[in-house]
Amino acid sequence: MDTVFAGLSQGFAVALNPINFFYVIIGCFSGTLIGALPGIGPINGVAILLPIAYSAGLPPESALILLAGIYYGAEYGGRVSSILLNVPGDAGAVFTTLDGNPMAKKGEAGRALSLSAVASFIGGTISVILMTLFGPLLASVAIHFNPSDYVALMVFAFTCLASLVGKNPIKTLLAAVMGLMIASIGIDANTGVARFTFGIPDILAGIDFLVIVIGLFGMGELITLVEHQVTGKLAVLPVGKSFVSWKDLMVTKWVILRCSLLGFFIGVLPGTGASVASAVAYGTEKRIAGKSGESFGTGDIRGLAAPEAANNGSAGGAMVPMLTLGIPGSGTTAILLGALLLFNVTPGPLMFVQRPEIAWGLIASMYIGNIALLIINLPLVGFFARLLTIPQKYLTPLIAVLAFIGVYSVVSNPFDLYMIIGLGVFGWLLRKLGFSLAPVILGVVLGNLFEDNLRRALSISGGDWMILIESGRSIAIYVLTALILFVPPLVSSLRRRAATNAATSEA
């Protein structure tokens, strides 16, 4: 523990150095903007700025502090367009649209933006604290998380999906199946056979998750807007001067705490990142809320706080295996890892000994960065909210252009631009038919991980299904799954009975 505090104080000395402090602020600020633009997320932000930072001759610790600032800053910023425009700012912000946008539609844009900023701040800060204290320990647990444990985790996640079943279970299930089908497109890793590609080379490696998110959600939303405009149904959004209240924070405090922890742990696991974290967080919270969770999806503050705390928690978590083991936990950390190697710094346990100024400097900068992000974001709430006063006829094409540029900057393939339009029309049709899009996205995110890990587990065991319940971790997760499945309904029915008992005894 002493070494942790000694390291941390050395880190703060590095991070509070005026130049580095400046880079923290710049990184966080530009990260927020990058995250807020639809389509452009942390991965392209970091990838674009890495060569610039390198050729500008920044020392490695400054460059890393800057790039990491962009990374977690973008997780903050992703919520802005999710809430205001119903267009996810990046892949991890899909679930923020579900309750964030209905709040904006009710004129509570300011409240939604400020609450989610606080949730993001807590998620981010908790994950940095956990990383500081238990980083190496957690990383060694995370690498022992084997394919069958991932299968258990996915079963848990799918159980949460069950909580999204709204008024129409059949449509929810159909939507999830569509997601699973989209997930199976591309070359199958276990046999090398191309599935559902119909001879189109552009989808041999599957459809990029960003393309699905921007297409189904973003373009689908824009088409809906245009339709409303044409039919004259477009309501002018009220922009109130609402702000997060102390009461809101009290209502959501446990949600934020739980989801920060959940997001952090999912982030630590290699292969699962912000999108899985926010999806699982949203589903779990809806389950836990029980009967009162029916307001999820209509502008419930708990449904907004959950995914935001989780996706920022996961950004910190993903840093753990990168820093302590030299293994990237997500796409963006893979680029940060590349940045370390570019500067001739070997990531892993030795980095804390050989280059403590980089390792601890980065960690310390994340404490400062999270506070800076909160300070940057809260005053900007009013400014962002005023975006809604831009007339729709200007706003819609502007978002469309930004989304196209954003996607093209990641995929550089015109085919995917057509695909966004196609998926947009598909998403719009689904909405017209009363389908919810969230299960589709969950199917895509979880389907891939579920299939890959199930087949990995079975390749390891040589086809023996018992491998799935061999480890204590898997069994623990299955127990948790059973709890989340049965306890909330039980509790609410007990409560109801108690209430009726009370009512009868009073009478």
Added chain:
Amino acid sequence: MKLNRFAATALLCTSLIAGSAFAATIDKPECVAPAKPGGGFDLTCRIAQTGLKDQLQELMQVTFMPGGIGAVAINMFNTTRTDDPNAIVAFSSGSLLNIATGKYGEWTENDVRWLATAGADFGAVVVRNDSKFKTLAELMDAFKQGESTVVVGAGGSVGSQDWMKAALLIKSIEKDPKKMRYVAYDGGGDAITGLLGGSIEVYFGDVGEMVSHLGTGTMRVLAVMSPDRLPAPFAEIPTTKELGYDAEWTIMRGYYMGKNVSDDAYNAWVEKFKAAYATEEFAKIQKEKGLLPLNMAGKEFDDDVKKRVDRMRGIAKEAGLIQ
């Protein structure tokens, strides 16, 4: 628009004043990495970007064109950008294997102009430090008991070059690669996690990615799949060949151009690469990026690639990947 024309004129003037040593000048050089940022193709393009910095008037742009394991890029350079004189595309021996196994559809090794190499990397047989396999011979003995006695894994699908490394090794003792217990991970990072976590016993990786793990004492390289011993820090590690197993896997990284690029433009690039190869700077960049020198450009390289694809077709057929 005006600015562009001005820039173009200015550039033309500079290149005239500088005395055009080559018939064709390279304008707005671009390296296309047919993948998302951060992977091996990104690295290949960064080598061209920094390695050719002194040879080109402008800094080379790196653009990304992911999709279809590189098929999207080869498609593009066979349909719309077939004669683009300013763009080069990164490839690796994995792309050549895809050509050999027909994954790129109608496009073959004769549909692009192979330009130059970035360097080479080699397959590595890796185990955890506390593994029961102390030598390659012990591992191979286990395989002799039965192909499925050992759980192996790598970062690519069945039929990818990562799988090929394992398949070649098993074939070298007359065993059937299809009976392997092969676990396909999504990239080398995940596979290393699987190895350290004990899900798999042997990881078939690349020498280059092992550089950062060598000093940590977490993993051991049983053998490298290079034709000869490698320089330090790998000098102590035996090759598969010297241990008596005929399984070699060179990962070549390099660049190609469109099929209809003029000889002038192609040769201008070849000259730039040859000039860069002669500098110490280029060798330093290769080393920094975990690659070993393998410098070839122009006709010589084009011939070599075609020979390689041919050989891979043979291996793929033997391994049962194609009919």
